Amino acid sequence: VPQESAKSTPTTEVRFDGRLSRLELVFLHTARAGAAPLRTYLEKCYGAALRTEYNSQPPQHWFEPGEIKYWVDWISRMIPDSGRAFAVNFLLQPHDVNYTVHPIRFVSLVRQPIARIAGEFLAFQREVEVRGNVDAATRWLAGDIVHFADAMMRNDYLVRFFANVDVCDPIDDAHLNRARGALARLDIVGCHEHRQQFAQRVSSLDVFAGEEFSAARGTFVAEMSREFRAPGDELAAQLDATVRQQLEQRNLRDLSLYRWISDELIHG
Amino acid sequence: MAETSSVLISCHIGKTGGTSFRAMLTPAHGERLVFIARMPNAQPIRRELFPLLRRTYWYARSIDSHDLRYVPPDDFWPAARFSVILRDPIERFLSGYFFQRYHTGQALGPMDEDRREAWLAGNFPPLEVYLEEDAEYQTRFVARASFFQPARKEDLADALRELENYDYVGITECIEKLPAAMAADFPELSKAAMPTENVTPNRGGRLWRDRVAPKLLEKVRARHAYDLRLYEAAINLNRQRGHPVP
Numbered sequence: 001v002p003q004e005s006a007k008s009t010p011t012t013e014v015r016f017d018g019r020l021s022r023l024e025l026v027f028l029h030t031a032r033a034g035a036a037p038l039r040t041y042l043e044k045c046y047g048a049a050l051r052t053e054y055n056s057q058p059p060q061h062w063f064e065p066g067e068i069k070y071w072v073d074w075i076s077r078m079i080p081d082s083g084r085a086f087a088v089n090f091l092l093q094p095h096d097v098n099y100t101v102h103p104i105r106f107v108s109l110v111r112q113p114i115a116r117i118a119g120e121f122l123a124f125q126r127e128v129e130v131r132g133n134v135d136a137a138t139r140w141l142a143g144d145i146v147h148f149a150d151a152m153m154r155n156d157y158l159v160r161f162f163a164n165v166d167v168c169d170p171i172d173d174a175h176l177n178r179a180r181g182a183l184a185r186l187d188i189v190g191c192h193e194h195r196q197q198f199a200q201r202v203s204s205l206d207v208f209a210g211e212e213f214s215a216a217r218g219t220f221v222a223e224m225s226r227e228f229r230a231p232g233d234e235l236a237a238q239l240d241a242t243v244r245q246q247l248e249q250r251n252l253r254d255l256s257l258y259r260w261i262s263d264e265l266i267h268g
Numbered sequence: 269m270a271e272t273s274s275v276l277i278s279c280h281i282g283k284t285g286g287t288s289f290r291a292m293l294t295p296a297h298g299e300r301l302v303f304i305a306r307m308p309n310a311q312p313i314r315r316e317l318f319p320l321l322r323r324t325y326w327y328a329r330s331i332d333s334h335d336l337r338y339v340p341p342d343d344f345w346p347a348a349r350f351s352v353i354l355r356d357p358i359e360r361f362l363s364g365y366f367f368q369r370y371h372t373g374q375a376l377g378p379m380d381e382d383r384r385e386a387w388l389a390g391n392f393p394p395l396e397v398y399l400e401e402d403a404e405y406q407t408r409f410v411a412r413a414s415f416f417q418p419a420r421k422e423d424l425a426d427a428l429r430e431l432e433n434y435d436y437v438g439i440t441e442c443i444e445k446l447p448a449a450m451a452a453d454f455p456e457l458s459k460a461a462m463p464t465e466n467v468t469p470n471r472g473g474r475l476w477r478d479r480v481a482p483k484l485l486e487k488v489r490a491r492h493a494y495d496l497r498l499y500e501a502a503i504n505l506n507r508q509r510g511h512p513v514p
Contacts, residue, residue, distance in 0.1 A: 056304040056333075058320035064311050066416040071307040131299075131327045138326040151323055168316035 022049075023100050024207045025085040026092050028108040029054070030161055032119035034192045034230060035109045038202065041220035042085055045213055049084035051075055058153075060090060062166040068096040091164055091182060105205050106185070110158055110261060111192035112236070113254035114247050117154050119232025121145045124152070145239070146246045155250040158257050176253045180260055189265045191258075192230075197266070199224035274347045274453045276330040279337055281409050283364040284355040285440045287466035290332045292447055296456045297329040304333035309415040312337045318344035329454075337412050338433040349453050352431075353438035353446070354406055354502045357495035358488055360440070361405070362476030365398045367468040395484060403491035407498050424494040428501050437502045437511065445512035 027042060029035055042050050053071065068090075075083050086092060094104060111119070128134055128142040141148050149155050153167035162179035165171050183189055187205070190198025202208070203217040239247070248255060276293075280286035293301050302325045304313075313321075313335045322345045325331060341348040355363075369392050373384045404419035411426035413419060431437060435453070438446040444462045451458035477485055489496075506513045 053307055055306040055310070057324045058313060058317040060306065060310065060313075064414060064416060067307070067309070067311060070309050070416065074308045134326065138323070141323060151319075153317075153320060166314065166317070167320075168314060 021099060021101050022084050023086065023097060023104055024102050025105045025107065025205075027085070027087040028091060028106065028161075028186070029087055029089045030108060030110050030116075030158065031059075031089065032116050032123070032232065033109040033111045034195065034228070037199070037220055037223040038107075038109065039087060040223075041202075041216055042087060044216040044219075045208065046085045050087065051083050051085070052087045054087075054089045059167055061160045062164050062169070063090070068092060069098075072097055091162060093182070093185075102207075105187045105207055107188045107190075107202060107205075108183070108186055109190045109192060109198060110258065112233075113156075113158060113251045113258055114239070114244065115192070115230070115233045115236040116157065117149050117232075117247060117251070118145065118235040118239070119230060120152075120154055121148050122231050122235060124148060145235075146243060146250075149247060149250060156252075156254045159253045162257075171253060173253070176257060179257055183257075183261060183265060189261055191262060191266055194266060195228065196221070196225040273329070274349050275328050275345055276450070276454060277336055277348050277350045278330060278332040279350060279352045279409075279434070280332050280334050281353060281355075281360075281406055282334060283360050283367060283468070284353040284406075285438070285443045286332070286334075286353055288462055288464050289353060289438065289443065289446065291463045291465045292457075292460050293330050293332070296454075296460055300327055300329035302328045302331045304331060304335060306333070306335045308334075310335050311414070312412055315339050315343065321345070337410070338430055340433075349435040349450075350433065351436035351438060351446075351450070352410065352434050353440055353443060354410075354499050355440035357404075357406060357492040357499055358477050358485070359475060360495075361399070361402060361488055361492065362480060363468045364402060364405075365395055366476065368392075368398075370469055395480070396487065399488060399491055404494045407494040410498065419494050421494075424497060427494070427498050431498065431501060431505060437505055439502060439506065439512065439514055441514035442512045449511050 025042075025046075027035075027038065029039075039052075094106075097104060110116075125142045128138060134142070141151055156171055157167075159165070159171055159176055159179045160167055162182040163171070163175040164178075165175055188198070188201045190201065199221045203213075203221055208217060236244075278286065278289065278293075280290070290301070290303065313333070318339050321331065338350045338352075341350075369388060372392055373388050376384055376387060401415075404423075405415075407413070407419050407424050407427045408415055409427075410430050411419075411423040412430070413423040413426070436446065436450055447454075447457040447460040447462065480488070503513050505511075
């Protein structure tokens with residue numbers, strides 16, 4: 001249902017030109033990063049001009065050349081009064097979009113890798129509990145976080161996301177470097193553990209400069225400034241030392257990437 | 269869920285009646301019907317990721333997606349049964365084109381119909397442009413070929429071979445008979461009614477081919493030679509299997 005947007009565009013401005021010339025913000029939504037308040041903020045600011053594209057599980061990180069570009073073109077053709085902002089759960093890059101009237105601002109939020117896996121594990125456990133009627137294999141998955149991370153291919157997720165590597169393909173240090181390169185090109189990278197700082201940086205972006213966004217900006221920053229400890233953070237903090245070590249061993253590259261994000265992009 | 273319980277993997281080609289098929293499954297399977305959505309024309313879900321389908325959707329009785337293709341069930345879910353629906357290629361192509369055109373027009377919001385039509389005429393790609401990217405779609409789909417490269421002769425050979433792997437090949441022109449044909453594996457579908465969903469508005473209910481200039485129609489037909497062969501093969505396959513044909 002189209003929502004009223006603070007950034008609505010009169011129909012007379014609608015043009016079909018095979019691209020999304022009005023696109024100005026892209027949010028790259030990594031899984032279980034605690035980005036719900038940002039989604040709400042974007043919905044308030046953009047209304048129907050926010051286009052979300054969340055590929056269902058199993059995750060897809062690798063794309064055939066032209067695949068994302070086709071999607072961009074498809075949106076501009078099918079939904080001409082849309083596409084000022086995107087929220088997507090894959091790596092959309094400037095070269096996928098062609099020309100735009102204003103520079104596109106790319107934003108992403110990440111979470112400490114072990115806490116992220118813990119969050120995914122708890123979500124799976126909840127689903128198993130709600131749906132019930134599970135077989136032995138599923139019960140085993142829901143009972144062991146290390147087995148869950150292996151069998152559900154959740155290890156080194158951040159590197160795969162930002163280096164375009166599918167969860168079933170091997171990765172090496174070259175992919176870690178590629179992921180760093182992709183992250184360094186984004187305008188804002190925040191982390192779940194410093195939500196307030198992330199919200200302040202996002203809300204000070206030029207695309208949200210208008211007075212009409214002041215209420216939404218205030219709510220967003222206030223929401224992200226609240227003391228918040230997600231259940232996944234709690235579980236990660238309580239993990240048995242052996243289990244934690246096993247998970248860390250499986251996520252060495254993600255942990256390295258996360259340290260680099262924290263040192264270079266957040267506190268650097 | 270027991271390993272022996274059948275799960276239906278519906279490999280959904282756009283504009284073949286697959287949404288109606290899914291709507292038919294909804295009352296029968298309820299929350300055990302899973303719809304996997306990805307961006308349009310996404311590459312198929314990789315074979316190596318199929319075990320994740322089993323682990324993520326352990327509860328499923330049916331899974332519907334534009335992004336699924338046949339994979340040997342023993343690789344991931346021994347009781348999986350695969351279905352695909354094919355449609356007269358000319359009708360599918362034209363329906364797809366007018367579907368996109370209609371929805372683009374609707375996305376412009378409330379306006380005078382003449383103005384809407386004028387906007388579409390000036391901005392929406394003409395049928396010939398759409399033909400360049402959508403021709404032979406069903407062949408490329410079944411063959412797991414790229415949607416960003418033109419179909420090749422090898423793709424038709426792959427599609428003809430792959431088609432035989434599908435347990436159920438629906439034909440849009442007699443899609444209402446498909447649920448009963450699946451009743452051996454899915455008894456709950458034996459009396460399921462097929463609703464009509466997501467249909468391209470078509471005033472007068474005529475065939476799409478009767479609404480297009482003969483010269484243009486000939487172009488469309490010429491660009492669907494592989495799809496026409498695949499469609500014919502689907503009908504022959506169903507005849508051999510005793511499954512519904514138009």
